[in-house]
Amino acid sequence: MKKNVLMYEMDSFSYVDSIKRWNKTIIIPVGAIEQHGPHMSMNVDVNLSLSISKGIAEKINCIVAYPITYAAKSQQRSGGGYHLIGTTSIEGNTLISYVKDIIKEYIRHGFxxxxxxxxxxxxxxxLMEGIDLALNDTKDSFRKIALLSYWDFVPEETINKLYPDGFTxxxxxxxxxxxxxxxxxxxPDLVNMKKVLDLPPADLPLYDIYPIIPERTPKSGCLSSPKNASVEKGEILYKVCVDGISKALKKEYSI
Ligand SMILES: [Zn+2]
Incomplete structure (x- = not known):
């Protein structure tokens, strides 16, 4: 069996051994199953958090857990809305309990x-709530849990370079x-740029309305046009996120 950072592709005996001997750090990628326009698959959030986690794990030498796939309701101002077919959300309480249970399991495994x-x-x-409840339930020894969103690690100079016409x-x-x-x-196999709908950015108010008014979400389901996306931009974004997060975690955890 090949050497792998992915927990779920390891045999359990090697997994136990690596936790016991050297590996006390695990990354849990969290995504969603959500429509991402006519040009991309619905597992974008899962795949991107997983790939970035894998890149970081290879740099900081840790293990990656099976990702959390079903997740919080897509909101109209950040994901087009939970009314859209394909988007498959779970209730907040379900996600909190699910995250709490998973964290408690990895604590039990020895991380x-x-x-x-x-x-x-x-x-x-x-996620914040699930982390807090898991820690309340497992107070017996010190642990440090980090929660981050990968896009927060894209520096301003990269944003200016990738969005010369302005960033929304x-x-x-x-x-x-x-x-x-x-x-x-x-x-690349999960994207079809020929199917991109090049529409202006969503024009939504600075507040949320419930129930969602479907007509306010652009017909593409995308909140801004993906027309200017490219492989080169993807490579830059991937590298700044993996490098920036790895550096921050090394410092935070002294690893
Ligand atoms: Zn997404």
Whole structure:
């Protein structure tokens, strides 16, 4: 069996051995199953958080857990909305309990450092709550859990370089240039640029309305146009995220 950072591709005996002997750090990628326009598959958030986690694990020498796939409800101002068919969300309470249970399992396996790498904007608060509840349930020894979203590690100079016509913010990047470029670089078979609908960015108010008014989401399901996405931009984004996050985690965990 090949050497792998992916926990779920290891045999359990080697896994136990590596935790016991040297590896006290695990990354849990968190994504979503969500529509990403006519030009991309629905597993974008899962695949990107998983690939970035894998890149980091190879740099900082740790293990990557099986990703959390179903996740928080897509909101209209950051994911087009949970009303769209294909988008398959779970309730906040379900996600909190699920995250809590998974963290407790990895603590039971012997990990001291747990890192959640999020790829779906709406998950954040529920992940925070799940982490807190897991720690309350397992107070017996010190542990450090980090929670981060990968796009926060794209520096301003990279944003200026990749968006020469101006940047509309990460929320509107749903199925836009960033995610599409990363997918073109990492999973080209799951992108079809011929199917891109080049529409203006979503024009949504600065507040949320419930129930969602479907007509307010652009027909593409993308909140900004992915037209200017490219493999080259994807490579730049992937590298700045993997390098930036690895550096921050090395410092935080002294590893
Ligand atoms: Zn996404």
């Amino acid at each position: 001291k450092n747990i890192i959640l790498i999020n790829g779906h904007f709406e998950n954040n608060s529920f 913010g990460w929320a509107l990047e749903h199925a836009g240039v960033m995610e599409t470029s990363l997918m073109l670089y990492l999973y």
